[in-house]
Amino acid sequence: MNSITNELNWDTFQSINHQRRAIRDFCDKAISEDEIYAILTEAQFAPSSVNLQPYQFHWIRDSAKKAKIAEFCNGQKAAQTAAEIIVIVANTDFARDTIVEQLANIDRSTTMPDKSKDYHRKNLTKFDKILKIGGLPIWTPIVSLLSMLRPCLSLLPIGHLGSRHWAARNATFAAQTLMLSASAKGIDSCPMEGFSSAKLSKLLNLPRGAVIPVVIALGYRSETARVEEQSRRSLKTITIEH
Ligand SMILES: Cc1cc2nc3c(=O)[nH]c(=O)nc-3n(C[C@H](O)[C@H](O)[C@H](O)COP(=O)(O)O)c2cc1C
Numbered sequence: 530m531n532s533i534t535n536e537l538n539w540d541t542f543q544s545i546n547h548q549r550r551a552i553r554d555f556c557d558k559a560i561s562e563d564e565i566y567a568i569l570t571e572a573q574f575a576p577s578s579v580n581l582q583p584y585q586f587h588w589i590r591d592s593a594k595k596a597k598i599a600e601f602c603n604g605q606k607a608a609q610t611a612a613e614i615i616v617i618v619a620n621t622d623f624a625r626d627t628i629v630e631q632l633a634n635i636d637r638s639t640t641m642p643d644k645s646k647d648y649h650r651k652n653l654t655k656f657d658k659i660l661k662i663g664g665l666p667i668w669t670p671i672v673s674l675l676s677m678l679r680p681c682l683s684l685l686p687i688g689h690l691g692s693r694h695w696a697a698r699n700a701t702f703a704a705q706t707l708m709l710s711a712s713a714k715g716i717d718s719c720p721m722e723g724f725s726s727a728k729l730s731k732l733l734n735l736p737r738g739a740v741i742p743v744v745i746a747l748g749y750r751s752e753t754a755r756v757e758e759q760s761r762r763s764l765k766t767i768t769i770e771h
Pocket residue numbers: 549550551552553605607719720721722723724743759
């Protein structure tokens with residue numbers, strides 16, 4: 530890629546990134562089905578640990594369900610006025626499904642060298658064990674205790690809480706990619722964590738163990754939508770150079 534293309538890409542990225550704001554009041558304009566599929570398709574390309582993609586996108590198309598979700602999002606205006614709502618659901622079981630799929634792909638591959646096949650099989654099988662055995666609640670008090678002694682161990686994907694945090698953490702990359710994709714299409718969004726997980730999980734019939742890291746409201750900002758001044762900590766404060 531030449532430097533002119535890079536500069537154009539940078540300008541485009543900046544405008545997409547800066548256009549994405551948390552918008553809490555949407556107008557009546559609908560988002561087409563094709564656009565939602567396009568946005569979800571891009572969100573699929575988000576990075577994830579060992580490429581295990583431990584999440585699903587629940588696109589709420591039913592209007593009665595959508596109204597219920599808005600209610601369960603504490604009646605937030607963003608949810609009430611959203612043209613579309615996507616609930617991001619994370620679950621380590623999805624990661625284990627991905628492992629099964631990836632192992633089958635490796636078996637089928639006629640181009641992957643045997644050495645790479647062995648490496649990926651070993652890695653995936655190891656991770657499957659970590660998620661299956663390491664995710665058991667019995668590890669939770671042990672990890673909690675270890676984290677008290679060594680706080681840097683708090684994010685280990687071990688124990689029933691750690692493994693769910695791991696899945697949720699991965700899912701938020703997809704959530705952000707989804708919002709940036711929407712922004713690239715001129716569609717606004719609002720990520721929300723102000724909701725009742727228990728009520729949402731029941732409504733969506735989520736399996737035990739699934740968690741909802743964030744709900745995303747999508748739409749076009751209304752003319753009167755208040756866009757707050759964007760404040761950020763200084764780069765100096767958040768960048769530590771070693
Ligand atoms: C995980 C997460 C949860 C959030 N939850 C809510 C929410 O429940 N309601 C809301 O109005 N905004 C919510 N926001 C939006 C933030 O308030 C917003 O991103 C922040 O103030 C920065 O503004 P900006 O996104 O316009 O730059 C959430 C953002 C994130 C990342």
